[in-house]
Amino acid sequence: MHATLRDANPELTPSVEDYLKVIYHLSNQGGFAATSDIAAMLDVAPPSVSGMVKRLSETGLIEHVPYRGVQLTAQGRRAALRMIRRHRLLELYLTQQLGYDWGSVHAEAERLEHAVSDELIDRMARALGDPQYDPHGDPIPTAAGEIEEAELVSLADVSVGTKLELRQVGTQDPARLRYFAEQGLTPGVLLTITDRQPFNGPTTIGLVPSGDPRVVGRELALLLWCREVPITDHGYASR
Amino acid sequence: MHATLRDANPELTPSVEDYLKVIYHLSNQGGFAATSDIAAMLDVAPPSVSGMVKRLSETGLIEHVPYRGVQLTAQGRRAALRMIRRHRLLELYLTQQLGYDWGSVHAEAERLEHAVSDELIDRMARALGDPQYDPHGDPIPTAAGEIEEAELVSLADVSVGTKLELRQVGTQDPARLRYFAEQGLTPGVLLTITDRQPFNGPTTIGLVPSGDPRVVGRELALLLWCREVPITDHGYASR
DNA sequence: TTGAAAGTTTAGTGTAGTCTAATGTTGACG
DNA sequence: CGTCAACATTAGACTACACTAAACTTTCAA
Numbered sequence: 389m390h391a392t393l394r395d396a397n398p399e400l401t402p403s404v405e406d407y408l409k410v411i412y413h414l415s416n417q418g419g420f421a422a423t424s425d426i427a428a429m430l431d432v433a434p435p436s437v438s439g440m441v442k443r444l445s446e447t448g449l450i451e452h453v454p455y456r457g458v459q460l461t462a463q464g465r466r467a468a469l470r471m472i473r474r475h476r477l478l479e480l481y482l483t484q485q486l487g488y489d490w491g492s493v494h495a496e497a498e499r500l501e502h503a504v505s506d507e508l509i510d511r512m513a514r515a516l517g518d519p520q521y522d523p524h525g526d527p528i529p530t531a532a533g534e535i536e537e538a539e540l541v542s543l544a545d546v547s548v549g550t551k552l553e554l555r556q557v558g559t560q561d562p563a564r565l566r567y568f569a570e571q572g573l574t575p576g577v578l579l580t581i582t583d584r585q586p587f588n589g590p591t592t593i594g595l596v597p598s599g600d601p602r603v604v605g606r607e608l609a610l611l612l613w614c615r616e617v618p619i620t621d622h623g624y625a626s627r
Numbered sequence: 628m629h630a631t632l633r634d635a636n637p638e639l640t641p642s643v644e645d646y647l648k649v650i651y652h653l654s655n656q657g658g659f660a661a662t663s664d665i666a667a668m669l670d671v672a673p674p675s676v677s678g679m680v681k682r683l684s685e686t687g688l689i690e691h692v693p694y695r696g697v698q699l700t701a702q703g704r705r706a707a708l709r710m711i712r713r714h715r716l717l718e719l720y721l722t723q724q725l726g727y728d729w730g731s732v733h734a735e736a737e738r739l740e741h742a743v744s745d746e747l748i749d750r751m752a753r754a755l756g757d758p759q760y761d762p763h764g765d766p767i768p769t770a771a772g773e774i775e776e777a778e779l780v781s782l783a784d785v786s787v788g789t790k791l792e793l794r795q796v797g798t799q800d801p802a803r804l805r806y807f808a809e810q811g812l813t814p815g816v817l818l819t820i821t822d823r824q825p826f827n828g829p830t831t832i833g834l835v836p837s838g839d840p841r842v843v844g845r846e847l848a849l850l851l852w853c854r855e856v857p858i859t860d861h862g863y864a865s866r
Numbered sequence: 867t868t869g870a871a872a873g874t875t876t877a878g879t880g881t882a883g884t885c886t887a888a889t890g891t892t893g894a895c896g
Numbered sequence: 897c898g899t900c901a902a903c904a905t906t907a908g909a910c911t912a913c914a915c916t917a918a919a920c921t922t923t924c925a926a
């Protein structure tokens with residue numbers, strides 16, 4: 389039984405693994421990941437993405453709808469979750485066992501995740517007591533490729549002072565999507581609620597770590613779905 | 628301060644790092660490393676080596692005498708020793724901190740050595756107490772790029788009665804490594820030669836201090852590299 | 867409804883690495 | 897001392913990945 393991740397994932401190049409990981413993050417809620425977004429996150433030119441997209445669809449890791457974007461197949465998703473498991477466990481291991489501080493651990497994990505074996509990752513997990521969450525509060529996928537889906541709350545429903553990670557923007561309206569993007573309110577962003585006026589008045593958000601304020605009315609706040617972020621002494625470094 | 632290894636070694640590809648490492652090992656006593664030997668050790672075709680040799684000489688990492696072989700430049704040697712330091716410290720860390728057994732660490736270290744940062748390696752070294760030898764008994768180059776040159780003799784070449792410290796097992800073959808380990812023939816062990824049959828016959832070893840005998844054929848004896856121990860003293864026990 | 871901006875893909879090039887097949891060089895031995 | 901086997905190199909092709917420039921779609925707004 390038991391298609392293991394190793395079985396599912398014969399030999400992917402580091403580059404391919406990176407693409408799968410960002411496609412996973414970009415197509416979080418079942419949507420499409422856009423070429424230009426992938427390019428921006430990997431810091432490559434858009435045509436490089438088009439080229440890779442072609443290769444990845446040929447090997448069955450993603451599905452491509454021209455001019456629309458890409459989605460992971462089941463196989464691609466397994467491979468992506470394997471990388472995310474590696475990344476999060478490496479970050480945890482480096483901070484807890486080797487004294488790394490939270491700010492510098494990301495780059496190290498980013499390189500190591502392509503080189504470690506499943507055995508090493510499992511040994512590290514065991515050494516850490518098989519943790520379920522990384523220090524950001526993000527769930528660590530299991531060796532079998534399962535991940536706990538975060539419970540999302542609307543920004544309109546949380547109390548002042550709560551720290552949040554924006555996870556989804558609950559609209560398809562292009563005008564609103566654009567507006568949110570202009571405000572820097574895109575999935576992945578960290579924020580806190582600094583103020584809320586009574587009688588369904590506007591909510592003031594503070595972006596983390598810049599502290600820049602954003603004011604949104606209740607109608608818009610209802611569209612912003614967030615995950616509550618546990619407070620750590622490490623702050624909110626990048627993932 | 629002072630030229631660090633990092634300074635000396637901007638960005639080498641994993642492939643280049645592998646070439647430098649095997650060239651180091653093949654040109655141990657100042658000789659030339661032959662194209663075909665490099666090809667055999669890296670499991671690539673000889674023309675691939677010729678191509679790489681061209682690139683490496685252009686970047687000043689090796690010197691090439693056509694139809695003779697190659698030698699490392701000072702810069703190439705520094706880069707090679709940096710990789711060897713990484714490899715040996717990784718092997719040690721994996722065995723001591725994560726429960727790997729000696730037979731299986733090699734492959735893992737082989738991949739990781741290209742991905743770890745100098746900082747991580749130094750942290751691992753510190754966690755291990757800045758060890759001088761790896762699990763095979765090989766000396767670990769310092770962060771500054773110095774390596775202890777050990778004068779080792781093969782067990783097949785020393786005369787009966789000589790007192791020896793086993794320092795190095797000259798094979799990567801897991802089956803043989805396991806066999807030697809089962810026999811108690813691991814680096815650091817003290818032994819004497821109690822008997823040797825003529826005509827390339829087997830050698831009988833006496834372990835110190837237990838006196839337990841071990842019999843090894845000439846082929847295996849050739850793999851056991853030892854340091855001659857002048858007087859019995861302490862300090863060879865554990866690593 | 868149309869046209870321009872934004873975004874995507876194609877076309878063509880470059881680099882690092884691999885390979886096989888063909889050619890060149892060296893050195894050992896008859 | 898010449899020949900031939902062993903070894904090394906060149907020649908030429910292939911893959912994966914990147915890039916720029918140009919062409920093609922889609923979207924949005926006047």
